[in-house]
Amino acid sequence: MKIAILFSAGRHAASGRPAPVPVELQAIRLARELIGQAAGDAAGDAAGDLSGDAPGVITGFHAGPDAGPLKDALGHGLSRLVQLSIGAQDDPLPSLAAALGAERFDLVLAGRSGQGGEDAGLLPYALARALGLPIVADACALAAGPQPGTLSLEQALPRGARRRLILRLPALITVHPAAPAPLPFAFAAMRRGMLETREGVPAPRAAGEVEERAYRARPKLIAKSAAGASATERLKAATEAASSGGRLLVDPSPEDAAREILAHLRQIGVLRH
Amino acid sequence: MTPIMNPATPAAFCLSLVILSLAGLALALMARRARLWCAGRPVPVEWARGLRALPKRYLVDVHHVVGRDPYAARMHALAAGGLLGGSGLALLALIPALGGARLYWALIALAFAGALAGGVMVGRRRYPARPARLSGGRFQILPLLLTFYAAGGFLVAFDAALGGALPALAWPALALAIAGGLGLVLQIDRGPMRHAFAGAAHLVVHPRPGRFEGERATALAPLDLDAPRLGVATPADFAFNRLVGFDACIQCGRCETACPAFAAGQPLNPKRLIQDLAAALQPNATNATYKGSPYPNARAVAGIGGPDLPLVGAGAMIHPDTLWSCTTCRACVEECPMMIEHVDAIIDLRRHQTLELGALPAKASPPLMELRYADEPGGRALAARTDFAAGLTLPLILATGRADVLLWLGEGAYELRYGRTLRALVTLLQMAGVDFAVLGPEERDCGDLARRLGDEATFQRLAAENIATLARYSFSRILTADPHALHALRNEYRAFGGAYEVIHHTAFLDGLLAGGRLTVGALHEARVTYHDPCYLGRYNGEIDAPRRLLDRLGLARLEMERAGKRSMCCGGGGGAPVSDIEGERRIPDIRMAQAAATGAGIVAVACPQCSAMLDGVTGERPEVHDIAELVLMAVEAGSAKAARKDAAGKDVAGKDAARKDAARPPEPVA
Numbered sequence: 032m033k034i035a036i037l038f039s040a041g042r043h044a045a046s047g048r049p050a051p052v053p054v055e056l057q058a059i060r061l062a063r064e065l066i067g068q069a070a071g072d073a074a075g076d077a078a079g080d081l082s083g084d085a086p087g088v089i090t091g092f093h094a095g096p097d098a099g100p101l102k103d104a105l106g107h108g109l110s111r112l113v114q115l116s117i118g119a120q121d122d123p124l125p126s127l128a129a130a131l132g133a134e135r136f137d138l139v140l141a142g143r144s145g146q147g148g149e150d151a152g153l154l155p156y157a158l159a160r161a162l163g164l165p166i167v168a169d170a171c172a173l174a175a176g177p178q179p180g181t182l183s184l185e186q187a188l189p190r191g192a193r194r195r196l197i198l199r200l201p202a203l204i205t206v207h208p209a210a211p212a213p214l215p216f217a218f219a220a221m222r223r224g225m226l227e228t229r230e231g232v233p234a235p236r237a238a239g240e241v242e243e244r245a246y247r248a249r250p251k252l253i254a255k256s257a258a259g260a261s262a263t264e265r266l267k268a269a270t271e272a273a274s275s276g277g278r279l280l281v282d283p284s285p286e287d288a289a290r291e292i293l294a295h296l297r298q299i300g301v302l303r304h
Numbered sequence: 305m306t307p308i309m310n311p312a313t314p315a316a317f318c319l320s321l322v323i324l325s326l327a328g329l330a331l332a333l334m335a336r337r338a339r340l341w342c343a344g345r346p347v348p349v350e351w352a353r354g355l356r357a358l359p360k361r362y363l364v365d366v367h368h369v370v371g372r373d374p375y376a377a378r379m380h381a382l383a384a385g386g387l388l389g390g391s392g393l394a395l396l397a398l399i400p401a402l403g404g405a406r407l408y409w410a411l412i413a414l415a416f417a418g419a420l421a422g423g424v425m426v427g428r429r430r431y432p433a434r435p436a437r438l439s440g441g442r443f444q445i446l447p448l449l450l451t452f453y454a455a456g457g458f459l460v461a462f463d464a465a466l467g468g469a470l471p472a473l474a475w476p477a478l479a480l481a482i483a484g485g486l487g488l489v490l491q492i493d494r495g496p497m498r499h500a501f502a503g504a505a506h507l508v509v510h511p512r513p514g515r516f517e518g519e520r521a522t523a524l525a526p527l528d529l530d531a532p533r534l535g536v537a538t539p540a541d542f543a544f545n546r547l548v549g550f551d552a553c554i555q556c557g558r559c560e561t562a563c564p565a566f567a568a569g570q571p572l573n574p575k576r577l578i579q580d581l582a583a584a585l586q587p588n589a590t591n592a593t594y595k596g597s598p599y600p601n602a603r604a605v606a607g608i609g610g611p612d613l614p615l616v617g618a619g620a621m622i623h624p625d626t627l628w629s630c631t632t633c634r635a636c637v638e639e640c641p642m643m644i645e646h647v648d649a650i651i652d653l654r655r656h657q658t659l660e661l662g663a664l665p666a667k668a669s670p671p672l673m674e675l676r677y678a679d680e681p682g683g684r685a686l687a688a689r690t691d692f693a694a695g696l697t698l699p700l701i702l703a704t705g706r707a708d709v710l711l712w713l714g715e716g717a718y719e720l721r722y723g724r725t726l727r728a729l730v731t732l733l734q735m736a737g738v739d740f741a742v743l744g745p746e747e748r749d750c751g752d753l754a755r756r757l758g759d760e761a762t763f764q765r766l767a768a769e770n771i772a773t774l775a776r777y778s779f780s781r782i783l784t785a786d787p788h789a790l791h792a793l794r795n796e797y798r799a800f801g802g803a804y805e806v807i808h809h810t811a812f813l814d815g816l817l818a819g820g821r822l823t824v825g826a827l828h829e830a831r832v833t834y835h836d837p838c839y840l841g842r843y844n845g846e847i848d849a850p851r852r853l854l855d856r857l858g859l860a861r862l863e864m865e866r867a868g869k870r871s872m873c874c875g876g877g878g879g880a881p882v883s884d885i886e887g888e889r890r891i892p893d894i895r896m897a898q899a900a901a902t903g904a905g906i907v908a909v910a911c912p913q914c915s916a917m918l919d920g921v922t923g924e925r926p927e928v929h930d931i932a933e934l935v936l937m938a939v940e941a942g943s944a945k946a947a948r949k950d951a952a953g954k955d956v957a958g959k960d961a962a963r964k965d966a967a968r969p970p971e972p973v974a
Contacts, residue, residue, distance in 0.1 A: 043677040043678050043683070044683070045678050045680075045683055045684055045685045046677060046678040046679065046680075046685065046686070048677055048678070050676075050677035053673075100676075100677070103676070106662065107662075108662075212666065212669070212670070213669075213673075214662060215658075215662040215663070215664040215666075215668075215669035215672075216662055216669070216672065216673060216676070217658070217659060217660060217661060217662030218529070218534065218658075218659040218660075218759070218760075218761040219533075219534050219659050219660040220660070220662060
């Protein structure tokens with residue numbers, strides 16, 4: 032199985048310095064574990080051992096003027112990173128579409144949403160359309176599917192819910208932050224990793240088309256309660272939005288509480304009997 | 305032939321020959337072991353200097369450590385002195401002029417009598433019950449071999465001194481000496497006697513010769529990041545003098561009783577670790593011969609190794625959890641009579657795990673990642689470091705370009721609890737009119753955490769960037785309340801071109817008080833015990849200034865059983881809080897129990913890590929206060945007293961009020 036992972040020019044949320052986007056590093060781990068499973072290894076072994084890797088099986092792609100700290104992805108378990116050299120104002124889509132179209136990848140992984148600018152999460156959809164691939168968002172676990180050429184993936188839904196999908200490859204999948212944490216960084220693996228620079232497809236965009244702003248963590252939306260409603264109603268709306276069914280018990284006995292929790296877990300299908 | 309040229313007795317002459325052949329055998333066995341050391345990486349060693357310094361290093365430095373256990377010191381002096389003295393003299397008796405003299409044999413008998421007494425003392429320590437810290441196995445038969453050899457030698461020499469009056473005793477005694485001596489010599493290769501020659505060699509080629517010249521010599525050695533393989537994977541990756549050091553271990557177990565991770569039931573036992581490293585040097589090695597206390601809650605390992613086989617891993621000698629349990633507190637190094645550098649070995653192994661394999665504990669990886677992209681292990685904005693000082697004026701050095709004292713805030717500044725300490729310190733500096741400034745958003749993490757976790761690449765980058773920042777400003781001293789930052793800036797940046805005079809806030813405040821720039825009222829009736837931070841006490845030898853400072857505050861100072869350079873770690877160093885290896889107890893709980901046992905109501909600390917670890921202990925316990933907070937309390941008590949004195953005009957009332965103040969439980973400062 033050949034896997035491509037897309038890397039965007041991220042910035043650290045607090046320092047504002049160029050940095051890899053964590054969810055894209057998580058994609059490396061998902062890809063490695065998938066390859067490890069396919070090779071019949073225990074997934075953990077394959078993931079933990081950064082020195083032994085099948086080169087060329089997992090390739091990273093970045094379209095931009097400079098790979099910068101993205102070469103650190105090589106220290107997180109990626110063995111080969113291809114930088115498609117384009118201007119800072121160029122649209123990365125044509126370069127990525129050309130590069131991914133030239134080699135046939137079974138699976139393309141991308142981050143869920145970026146950290147501002149053009150890597151705002153639209154690119155994977157545009158790329159899927161350009162390549163004619165199906166796209167599934169928010170994967171948090173990947174496994175080989177029941178038939179050859181299929182993939183079983185777990186999709187992260189709000190409030191911790193998960194949905195398992197079976198998908199025919201090739202496909203493009205975006206990764207959710209609920210996926211396992213990135214593999215720890217290994218300096219020597221980064222040093223050993225292969226960074227390849229190719230000419231990208233120049234695709235200048237009209238200036239001013241995209242407004243760029245520094246990344247800022249958005250406040251959580253609590254409730255859709257109508258403005259001007261009473262405090263009780265807003266509280267009710269907020270707590271109901273956070274609870275999705277179930278009952279509010281005030282100061283219950285431990286037995287009652289445990290019974291209620293079990294009943295709720297059965298209801299939402301976490302417990303089966 | 306004149307009578308004087310004859311050997312005193314035939315048995316005595318045979319004893320000399322036996323010792324000669326045993327010495328030959330011993331040399332062969334030593335050579336065999338020493339050849340294994342050549343597997344190690346070559347490093348430049350000042351042989352001449354080491355050889356010249358050997359007697360002093362042994363008689364002064366080693367015995368300074370051994371002498372902390374007076375019984376062991378007497379035992380070792382008698383056993384080693386008697387054994388070497390008696391054997392050496394008996395060997396010289398092959399010179400006819402000496403061998404024929406009865407007085408000379410009396411001298412030999414005396415030496416062997418000393419060795420016999422030492423051997424009996426070795427036995428009394430191990431029988432009937434062997435203390436848990438001592439190893440069994442080959443070590444348990446050592447007293448028998450010692451007493452056999454010494455008793456045999458004594459009787460033969462005694463008989464010779466009497467001119468052969470006891471021939472019936474001499475020949476059986478010679479047999480006894482041969483049995484014991486042969487046993488001892490065969491223990492050179494793998495048994496306890498290896499420590500004698502490996503220990504001497506270690507003293508000659510010691511990797512930190514500065515330790516014998518009054519330096520603390522505790523800075524980690526920089527790693528060449530361009531080397532083909534980073535850190536230590538196999539025994540052959542160690543420098544050869546490190547391998548000599550592992551072989552020097554006599555398994556006395558002092559390290560194991562000092563190790564905080566061992567006490568907490570985490571899978572680390574420094575003695576076992578050194579033994580595993582020493583055993584792995586042998587081709588087709590196993591760890592089966594070790595007969596001391598195991599790693600507590602040991603994780604299963606295959607226990608196989610060799611000079612070119614990996615040391616760490618479930619399929620090797622040492623489980624990774626063992627490495628990551630270490631708090632790098634150096635208590636083992638401080639206690640080791642053989643001057644072994646355990647912490648250096650652990651860091652070398654960690655470097656390989658981190659830099660080559662990326663095999664860190666899961667929770668240790670995110671802080672290193674934040675350090676790479678935000679220069680701060682919590683991933684917080686550097687500008688937020690000064691948030692603790694909201695409401696205080698904190699001069700930035702950027703504004704003026706110079707200051708007398710540069711205040712290095714460190715990692716603790718982000719923490720609410722330690723922010724109170726820094727507020728107290730800043731308030732005191734302002735009261736004393738000190739010309740100080742901070743780097744503010746230009747201060748990056750000092751890199752201590754990254755370096756202890758084996759991420760030398762990040763440490764070296766942070767060090768270079770901090771040194772470049774510091775080079776832009778002019779200041780005479782760096783003041784810090786963080787001993788980890790102090791150690792990095794004072795000792796470890798030197799290798800990267802940053803030489804600074806760095807002073808800890810306890811020494812600085814002590815100076816301010818001594819110079820009369822701050823006046824304190826007494827904090828009466830408070831009983832306080834001082835917890836030495838490892839990186840200040842053991843790493844930098846600063847144990848007096850904090851105590852002097854506490855005494856100036858009029859506090860009743862109580863000492864814990866483990867204090868000063870032999871203090872116990874709080875569990876906060878070496879990245880242990882982020883590695884978070886599971887044990888049975890928590891290290892800070894153990895340390896807090898020791899503090900409570902003194903009866904003190906306050907534990908004085910001088911380090912953000914200690915502050916966080918000890919303040920995290922739950923239940924009934926003494927209060928935790930940084931010394932800066934106590935000084936501020938005392939200064940405020942003093943000024944309150946002065947104010948009242950002015951108002952009331954009566955000294956007596958002022959004293960009462962001050963006493964009432966001190967009786968109150970200490971409040972958060974500032």
